[in-house]
């Protein structure tokens with residue numbers, strides 16, 4: 700977290716800096732709003748709302764935190780970026796936080812940006828587990844396009 704700045708300030712400045720990200724965040728916030736309307740109808744929906752919120756915040760957080768010299772991507776919190784391409788078992792993110800590869804929503808056919816989740820989910824002296832996922836959000840759902848687990 701940046702020194703002396705509230706999360707709100709960080710979000711505001713991140714918002715100003717990237718229109719492309721804004722557009723996507725607005726779209727995701729629309730989905731978040733829709734999901735809120737469904738909250739309480741089923742437990743799964745409030746869980747999904749939390750996941751969508753985490754992705755929105757995660758994109759902003761990663762964009763802000765990766766400017767730090769000592770940033771260790773995915774180590775302490777999930778990193779979220781847009782995906783440039785998927786080659787076999789490689790999910791390559793875009794470096795500039797602009798959407799790259801797109802995914803066609805199976806429900807409505809919209810072309811939506813693919814996101815990359817990257818996180819050390821398990822850390823122990825015996826070994827670590829790093830998880831990389833390619834995700835897409837549309838029609839109130841999170842589609843998991845690919846998931847890779849690296850144990851070492």
Ligand SMILES: [Zn+2]
Pocket residue numbers: 804805806807808809837838
């Ligand atoms: Zn859709």
